[in-house]
Amino acid sequence: MTADVTFEAVKHSFGTFTALHRVDLTINAGEFIVLLGPSGCGKTTLLSILGGFLTPSEGRVLIGGRDMTRVAPKDRPTTTMFQDYALFPHMTLRDNVGFGLRMRGVGRRTRDAKAGEMLEMVGLADKAGRRPHELSGGQRQRVALARALAVSPEVLLLDEPLGALDLKLRRQMQEELKAIQRRVGTTFVHVTHDQEEAMAVADRIVVMNQGRIEHCGTPEEVYLRPATLFTANFMGEVNRIPVAAGGQTPLGPLPLPTGVLCLRPESVGLAGELPLGPARLEEASFFGAYLRCHFRPVAAPEMPLVAHLPQGHAPAPGAEVALFASNPVVLPAEAA
Template identity: 70%
Template sequence: MTAGVEIERVSQHYGRAKALEDVSLSIAAGEFVVLLGPSGCGKTTLLNLIGGFAEPSSGRVLIGGRDMAGIGPRARPTTTVFQDYALFPHMTLGQNVGFGLKMRGVARAARQARAAEMLALVGLEGRSGVRPHELSGGQRQRVALARALAVEPDVLLLDEPLGALDLKLRRQMQDELKAIQRRVGTTFVHVTHDQEEAMAIADRIVVMNAGRIEDDGPPSRVYLRPRSLFSAGFMGEVNKIPVTNGQSPLGPLMPGTGTLCLRPEAIGDQGELPLGPARLEEVAFFGTHIRARFAPQAAPDLPLMVHLPQGAEARPGMMTNLFANNPVLL
């Protein structure tokens, strides 16, 4: 089963503090949406309002078209996966996964079969009798996911579930999480502060800041064509060049007034927008690319960060004519 979620002009205040301010968001049934933003931006507050762990100060939360006002977490068609897994150490994996079904009065044989099915779904087939302490962190996260899916929620809420994992395991779990969501078709709402994680798994990214939605769209659009300076900066490294009536410290660039945003990988020795000659100041090898800092001849105090190919010639002191692609004026 799956259902859509509607957030209608929701605000959440704690005394004078505003955690959310007039937030509206529509999530389609079966969609994988990631709420992305820094600590304190309101993303976890919004997740808690969807899950029924708090009631909004104003506005409405609807799941499957039904107003959730006054309906607690246990009665909502949602389940939540937390970062700390919250597995019962004295129970086997099968008992952990079947716990929610037991609370709903499902017969023992049926919940054992369902638990085995869900463990197989997350790659732990035949391990129903194992206890949590025998597993790695990634395996425990899979058990928590299996337990949440066992009760067949319409909406699965994930609160930074991969935050405690190391980089390699986190990337592996991102791929698995996305594959599982595709198989089960359940609506996923996932909270993270990691923009790479968001781009790896989301159908749609919702960028939040200071209790409001800054940007909302497919990962490629939000990254390449951000709608705000905050979104541009939070989605990854970006060069910001002030432009007034088409003029900038680097000379004439493009019509308009605002801040010209250029991704480091969009700058090189060829492109649609000439930035002029620049001196290479510093380089660092990052494996997939060379991160280089250039000082433009026209504005040495306005450094440009550039991602060069692995094999590019990059010697501090060398001069290069720089060009840019995919410019965005905000």
């Protein structure tokens, strides 16, 4: 089963501090949504309101069209998976996965069958009789996911579920998490501050800042066509070039509207649609798939530009070359 989610003008305050400012958001049934933003932006507060752990000061929360604003967590069609997997150390994996079913009065045979099905889905069926301390961190994460899905929630809430894993394992689990979500079709609402993780798993990313939604869109949209300067800066490294009236910039006149020209490092190179003028290469660092290059534009040496160039395509340090930009995005300066 799966359900859509609607936040209607949700506001929440902790004393005099307003954590959420009348947030409106619709999540489609079966969608993988990521709430992304820095610490204190309101993403965890929004997730807690969806799970019923907080009651909003104002507004409504609907799940599957039903008003759940003041419904207790245990009575909601949701399950939450936290960064701390909270597996019972004295129980087998089978019993851990079936625990939620046990609390709902499901008989041993039925819950063991369901637990076996869930462990099979996460690739741990052969370890059903083991205990959590016998597993790696990634395996414990899979068990926690299997337990959360065993009760067939309409919406699964994930609060920084991969934060405790190392980089290589986290990337592997991102792929597995996405594949499992596609298989079960449950609505996933995932909180993280990791931009790469958000882009790896999300159907849509909700970028939050100071209790408000800055941008909601696909990973491609929020990265390549950010709605605000905050989104552009938060979603990755960006070169920012001010554009005054008539297209005047520190690099010279460019055929652009007034605002701030935002260029990702991979959009700056030795060819492209928008000429940026001559620049001198200061240094280049090898990053495997690309060379990270620092350039000083001749017209504005006080405004360095970072470019990611393919291996073997970087000039020698000190060389002067013509730089170009692709996929230029100009955002209003007042959005800074």
